[in-house]
Structures are given as structure tokens and as C-alpha cells.
Amino acid sequence: MDYYLIVTVLVFLSATFGYINARFIKLPSTIGLTVITIVFTFFIFGLSYFDDTLLNAERYIITQIDFRTVLLDVMLSFLLFAGALHTDLQQLKALRWPVLLFATFGVLVSTFLIGGAVFLMLPLIGLEVDLIxxxxxxxxxxPTDPIAVLGILKKAKVPEKLEMKIVGESLFNDGVGVVIFLTIYGLANGSNPEFSLLSVLELFVIEVGGGVLLGAFLGWLTYKLMKSINDYNIEVILTLSTVMTGSAIATYLHVSAPLAMVVAGLAIGGQKVRKHAMSEQTQNYVDKFWELIDILLNTILFVLIGMELLVLDLESEFIVAGLITIPIALICRYTSLLIPVNVFKKKLDFVPYTSLIMTWGGLRGAISIALALGLTMEMQRDLFLVMTYVVVIFSIIVQGLTVGKLVNKLR
Structure with missing residues (x-):
């Protein structure tokens, strides 16, 4: 089966499941697609007792797709650019310091709190895993997943000021989270023998700072090019070129492509930039084009998340560990938000229960699964992949369906 046929099957399944959700179930798209795909996968499992043709075909598709590479190296840049393009840059500027603290200090604190708690929890169910x-x-x-967050918060009716904090954090913290992950990964597998605080800081500055600078340059360059012409066809292609070329350059320079695309999208999508660089017709075409890209990739992505169930080693101890990790992850996230929220609460007039809503509304998603798939067997890949999947599915379905109700209740 060649890649064109695999993509065709994925698009067909995405269209079919999307239609079923829109016509009958009517859940938010990300949640509905995940639920339907999981149900479909379980149906295939049941059918395999009589005829395993469909099960083998679905497994073949999953084994042919490098989910980690497809998401982190291809889809993520497009999705983050599309999300940033429709984010109000002026509002985000007003919240830049709390967003920065959430995306750096918050992720770092959460990493070690969750890691320590999981280390203490696993022996209680008969599993021994090294602390690293x-x-x-x-x-x-x-890291919270901007793809899941952006799709669900649109329908949750979260207060606008709070929504901007959650969206801003989710746009930036995945890039920071990946840097932290790669640093610990290098220490864990011995590929970074000269590990030190200075080397961590150097990696952080290069990856994060380099990504931000590259994104700012690409955004400025694209703005100048779009301002010099008035042709919506070419201007749409310019934005597409920014993402594709920018991602390739970021990979070559070993800086964060996701952060570069977030900054470029914010730079191009700001209201002031739009008025100076694009006519109303161009703005309409650019917005519609990236909305379509966003919808298409999101649809395929959440179908893939549901299908990843086929590659899991569903040991009972692994599932129990995943279920116990759900409250651990929530409590640790809430704790990691306390200092940033309290620092800026009075100055920026935070809405009541900000920490609670950001905890429940900070959804985990495909990025976590992609990183878990990159672990080696020595790093307990099967265990952590199942734990990650359990936390992500709970996050998308349970938290995603109830965040709006929580907000209304707290009002």
C-alpha cells in the first residue's frame, strides 16, 4: 500500500466520521472524531474474531505511519501557524508575562512534580521504573496541546481574558516542553555525557530563542512581501511558503520549528499588520485557506489518535497506572499554576478560579502521544505510551466535554 492510498483511506475515514458526528452525534469535532474512531477500532477488534481482514488493514496503515515524525515535523507547524494566525496579538501582548511564566516555569515545575509522583506511585502497583x-x-x-485546546475552547464559552491565557500558554508551552523532553531524553540514554545546568540553558536558548527570532524574521519578511503587492492568490501562497520553508530552515538550524511558526503566525495575523499588508479580499482568502487547512489536519489527526489504540500493549497494570496518573497530572498542573497566577492576579485582574479553569481546560493531546512514541524500550516505552494514551483520552473526552459546564457553574 503506497502513501497516496494510505492518505486516501485516512481522508475517507475522516470525512465519514466527521459526517457521522456532524449529522448525528454533534459533539465538538475533536471529541467526536476521537470517540467515533475508538468505537470503530473496538468494532474492528470484535469483528476480527470472525474475519481479521479489516483489523490487519488498519494495523498495516498505523505501522506505515511514523506518527511522531508526521505530527512533530509536518502537521504541527501548519496547525500552530493556523491557530496563531487567528489569535488576537494585541490581547496576547497584554498577557505576555503570565503566558511566558505559564509556558516555562509552569511546564518545568509540572514535569518534575509529575515525574516524582509517578516514581512513587508505580511501585504500589508492582512496577519499578528509574526516576529519570x-x-x-x-x-x-x-505541555497542554494547542490543537486540542484551540478546537474545544471555541465552543466552551470561556471568558475571553481567560481563554487568551489558556490559548497563549498552549501555543508556546509545547515548544518549551519538547526542549525539556529532549534534554532529559539525552541524559536518560547517555547521548549527552557532558550534561550540566549550563548545557541545558544553552540548549534552551538555542531552541527556544532561535525559534522565536526565526519566526519574527519570517513574519516580518512575509508582511513586507504581502504589503508590496495586491494579489490574494500569491499572498495566500506566500503564507503557505512561510510555513513550509520556515519549518525546513528551523530543522536545519536546530531551532524550534513550532515556536517559529507560532511567532510568524502571530506577526502576520495581528490586526494592525492585516490592515497594512492585506486588502479585505486577501484577508478573507487567507483566513478561509488556513481555516480549511486547520480543519482538515485536525480531522485526520484525531482519527489517527483513535487508531493508535491498535499499537498499545494493553497490560492491566499499565491501564491502572494510567488511570491513577489522571488525578496526579491534574493536581500537579494545578500546583504548577499557583505561583504564576498569584504573581499576576491583581495586576492583570484575573477572573476568579483561574487556576482551576486553566487546570481543567489545559488539555493534553497528540503532542504527548508523539513524544511517548519516541521513547526506547529501555525507557519503558510500552508502559508510558499506555499511560499517556489514557491521560490524553480522558483529557480530550471528559475534560473537553465538561470545561464549558465548569465555567458556567463557577460563574
């Missing part, structure tokens, strides 16, 4: 590997799990599960 538990910290690795803490790093991959701590």
Missing part, C-alpha cells in the same frame, strides 16, 4: 524515566514521562505529559 519518570521525569521523561513528566516532560512529555506536562
Amino acid at each position: 524515566y519518570c521525569f521523561l514521562f513528566g516532560a512529555l505529559i506536562s
Whole structure:
């Protein structure tokens, strides 16, 4: 089966499941697609007792797709650019310091809190794992997923000021989370023998700072090019070129491509920049094009998340560990938010229960699964992959369906 046929199957399943959700179930798209795909996968499992043709075909598709590479190296840049393009830059500027603290200090604290708690929890169910590997799990599960967050918050009617904090954090903390993950990964597998605080700081500055600077340059360059012409066809292609070329350059320079695309999207999508660089017709075409890209990739992505169930080693101890990790992850996230929220609460007039709503509304998603798939067997890949999947599915379905109700109740 060639890649064109695999993509065709995925698009067909995405369209079919999307139609079923829109026509009958009517859940938010990310939640509905995940639920339907999981149900479909279990149906295939049941059918395999009589005929395993469909099960083998679905497994073949999953084994042919490098989910980690597809998401982190391809889809993520497009999705983050699309999300940033429709984010109000002026509002985000007003919240830049708390967002920065949430995306750096918050992720770092959460990483070590979750890692330490999981290290203490696993022996209670008969599983022994080295502390460094538990910290690795803490790093991959701590970042909130902008793809899941952006899709669900649109329908949750979260207060606008609070929504901007959650969205801003989720746009930036995945890039920071990946840097933390890669640093601990290098220490865990011995590929970084000269590990020190200075080397960590150097990696952070290069990856994060380099990504931000590259994104700012790409955004400025694209703005100048779009301002010099008035042709919506070419201007749409310019934005597409920014993402594709920018991602390739970021990979070559070993800086964070996701952060570069977030900054570029914010730079191009700001209201002031739009008015100077794009006509109303161009703005309409650019917005519609990236909305379509966002919807298409999101649809395929959450179908893939549901299908990843086929690659899991569903040992009972692994599932129990995942279920226990759900409250651990929530409590650790809430704790990691306390200092940033209290520092800025009075100055920026935070809404009541900000920490609670950001905890429940900070969804985990595909990025965590992609990072877990990159673990080696020595790093307890099967265990942490199941734990990650359990936390992510709970996050998308349970938290995603109830965050709006929580907000209304707290009002």
C-alpha cells in the first residue's frame, strides 16, 4: 500500500466520521472524531474474531505511519501557524508575562512534580521504573496541546481574558516542553555525557530563542512581501511558503520549528499588520485557506489518535497506572499554576478560579502521544505510551466535554 492510498483511506475515514458526528452525534469535532474512531477500532477488534481482514488493514496503515515524525515535523507547524494566525496579538501582548511564566516555569515545575509522583506511585502497583524515566514521562505529559485546546475552547464559552491565557500558554508551552523532553531524553540514554545546568540553558536558548527570532524574521519578511503587492492568490501562497520553508530552515538550524511558526503566525495575523499588508479580499482568502487547512489536519489527526489504540500493549497494570496518573497530572498542573497566577492576579485582574479553569481546560493531546512514541524500550516505552494514551483520552473526552459546564457553574 503506497502513501497516496494510505492518505486516501485516512481522508475517507475522516470525512465519514466527521459526517457521522456532524449529522448525528454533534459533539465538538475533536471529541467526536476521537470517540467515533475508538468505537470503530473496538468494532474492528470484535469483528476480527470472525474475519481479521479489516483489523490487519488498519494495523498495516498505523505501522506505515511514523506518527511522531508526521505530527512533530509536518502537521504541527501548519496547525500552530493556523491557530496563531487567528489569535488576537494585541490581547496576547497584554498577557505576555503570565503566558511566558505559564509556558516555562509552569511546564518545568509540572514535569518534575509529575515525574516524582509517578516514581512513587508505580511501585504500589508492582512496577519499578528509574526516576529519570519518570521525569521523561513528566516532560512529555506536562505541555497542554494547542490543537486540542484551540478546537474545544471555541465552543466552551470561556471568558475571553481567560481563554487568551489558556490559548497563549498552549501555543508556546509545547515548544518549551519538547526542549525539556529532549534534554532529559539525552541524559536518560547517555547521548549527552557532558550534561550540566549550563548545557541545558544553552540548549534552551538555542531552541527556544532561535525559534522565536526565526519566526519574527519570517513574519516580518512575509508582511513586507504581502504589503508590496495586491494579489490574494500569491499572498495566500506566500503564507503557505512561510510555513513550509520556515519549518525546513528551523530543522536545519536546530531551532524550534513550532515556536517559529507560532511567532510568524502571530506577526502576520495581528490586526494592525492585516490592515497594512492585506486588502479585505486577501484577508478573507487567507483566513478561509488556513481555516480549511486547520480543519482538515485536525480531522485526520484525531482519527489517527483513535487508531493508535491498535499499537498499545494493553497490560492491566499499565491501564491502572494510567488511570491513577489522571488525578496526579491534574493536581500537579494545578500546583504548577499557583505561583504564576498569584504573581499576576491583581495586576492583570484575573477572573476568579483561574487556576482551576486553566487546570481543567489545559488539555493534553497528540503532542504527548508523539513524544511517548519516541521513547526506547529501555525507557519503558510500552508502559508510558499506555499511560499517556489514557491521560490524553480522558483529557480530550471528559475534560473537553465538561470545561464549558465548569465555567458556567463557577460563574
